[in-house]
Amino acid sequence: MKLPEIHGYIDRRILINFTADPDAVEKILPFPFRPKLYKNKAIVGICLIRLKNIKALGLPDFMGIDSENGAHRIAVEWDEGGEVRTGVYIPRRDTSSKINTLIGGRVFPGKHYYAKFNVKENNKHYHVDFRSSDQLVTSIDAKEIEVFDNHSIFETLQKASDFFQEGCLGYSPHKDKLEGLQLNTYTWEIRPLEVMDLKSTFYEDETLFPKGSIAFDNALLMTNIEHTWKSMPEKW
Numbered sequence: 001m002k003l004p005e006i007h008g009y010i011d012r013r014i015l016i017n018f019t020a021d022p023d024a025v026e027k028i029l030p031f032p033f034r035p036k037l038y039k040n041k042a043i044v045g046i047c048l049i050r051l052k053n054i055k056a057l058g059l060p061d062f063m064g065i066d067s068e069n070g071a072h073r074i075a076v077e078w079d080e081g082g083e084v085r086t087g088v089y090i091p092r093r094d095t096s097s098k099i100n101t102l103i104g105g106r107v108f109p110g111k112h113y114y115a116k117f118n119v120k121e122n123n124k125h126y127h128v129d130f131r132s133s134d135q136l137v138t139s140i141d142a143k144e145i146e147v148f149d150n151h152s153i154f155e156t157l158q159k160a161s162d163f164f165q166e167g168c169l170g171y172s173p174h175k176d177k178l179e180g181l182q183l184n185t186y187t188w189e190i191r192p193l194e195v196m197d198l199k200s201t202f203y204e205d206e207t208l209f210p211k212g213s214i215a216f217d218n219a220l221l222m223t224n225i226e227h228t229w230k231s232m233p234e235k236w
Contacts, residue, residue, distance in 0.1 A: 008054035010225040021213035067097035068117040087169035180232030193219040
């Protein structure tokens with residue numbers, strides 16, 4: 001059973017983005033996906049998202065649940081119905097909610113690993129770290145800034161915003177299928193972050209990303225975004 005549509009609020013969303021060698025990324029993508037390239041580079045990353053009042057669309061907010069979550073994302077494209085579609089492939093999801101670990105792959109798409117999150121937010125500074133049940137570790141220290149880093153592959157904040165807004169359809173592996181989830185935001189506003197410290201054992205794994213095949217590019221922030229999630233039919 002899948003929820004047809006759920007509603008809630010993105011209280012805080014940090015997108016940590018890397019550029020990567022397309023050949024390395026290709027090896028970890030299932031059929032029918034291929035890396036979506038920007039200036040001949042694959043774009044991969046982590047979404048650190050705090051969700052508030054998540055519940056079936058139409059129910060009152062007080063019935064919703066809150067959680068901290070981490071999703072490892074790869075920008076992808078694929079051929080479907082004679083068209084090129086775009087979205088993200090999510091090889092793993094981590095969550096602070098034991099409910100999400102139970103319903104992941106049943107009600108909510110994709111398996112969810114239970115993780116312990118540590119979050120500190122003060123005066124436009126953000127620290128988020130988590131360690132999952134299988135010892136995957138992610139950590140970031142960052143602060144809001146006024147001007148987007150012009151050393152990024154995207155050159156401008158608007159170009160980065162446009163690219164990631166196209167990645168609102170995500171697919172996660174579960175058993176022998178890919179389960180889809182469509183994010184629909186009521187508004188879309190991204191602000192730049194300056195990163196002081198960053199760790200990701202997933203992207204530091206040289207069996208997945210050989211040395212020199214991946215580099216940090218930028219980090220972005222979204223806050224207070226009302227949204228819905230809609231489960232999509234299983235594929236492939």
